[in-house]
Amino acid sequence: MATRYETGNLGEQQTAEFLTRNGYEIVCRNYRVKGGEIDIIARKDDVLCFVEVKTRAKNALVSAEKAVNKNKRRLLVRAAQRFLSEYGEDVSGRFDVSAIEVEGNRIVSLKYYVSAFDASDYICQ
Numbered sequence: 531m532a533t534r535y536e537t538g539n540l541g542e543q544q545t546a547e548f549l550t551r552n553g554y555e556i557v558c559r560n561y562r563v564k565g566g567e568i569d570i571i572a573r574k575d576d577v578l579c580f581v582e583v584k585t586r587a588k589n590a591l592v593s594a595e596k597a598v599n600k601n602k603r604r605l606l607v608r609a610a611q612r613f614l615s616e617y618g619e620d621v622s623g624r625f626d627v628s629a630i631e632v633e634g635n636r637i638v639s640l641k642y643y644v645s646a647f648d649a650s651d652y653i654c655q
Contacts (some may be wrong), residue, residue: 541585541630542569544637548628554579558613566609570628578623580610582646585630588638595631598646607649625649 556582561568570581578596582602584594606625614623627646631639 534625536584536635537585537587537632538631540635540637541628542583544630544640545581545583545628546570549579561609561613562575563609563612564653566605567610568606570645571613573621576621578614579621579626580606580613581626581628582606583630585632586631588631595627595641595643598627599627599633603647603649603651610649611617613639623649627635 543560546559549556549570552574554574556570556572557578558571559569561571566581569583570579572579572581581599584597585590586594586597603625610623610625621624624645625647627643629639629641629643630637
């Protein structure tokens with residue numbers, strides 16, 4: 531039985547490989563600031579994608595998609611603002627969600643949601 535950490539890493543690795551296969555450049559993984567973390571930051575063309583990866587067991591009580599709740603979205607937006615100010619990125623950005631379902635140590639599905647939520651509701655001034 532895999533630990534939560536191992537299961538999370540499996541989902542993040544699978545998402546990073548998915549993004550690379552689909553023409554994204556991985557800019558950063560596990561970007562952490564006080565009060566927030568972004569699992570994967572990737573670039574495709576002129577768009578910077580802030581990707582939240584949620585990995586859940588098959589038939590979990592709370593789906594991966596539902597786990598990216600209002601509070602989690604607010605923390606993601608805050609971390610993305612810090613990243614953009616720290617690195618001076620002047621590109622458009624979006625928030626994507628990768629929902630991974632596992633059974634044991636095996637990934638059974640990956641759903642990738644482009645522009646999963648609108649950040650304008652969470653902008654911190």
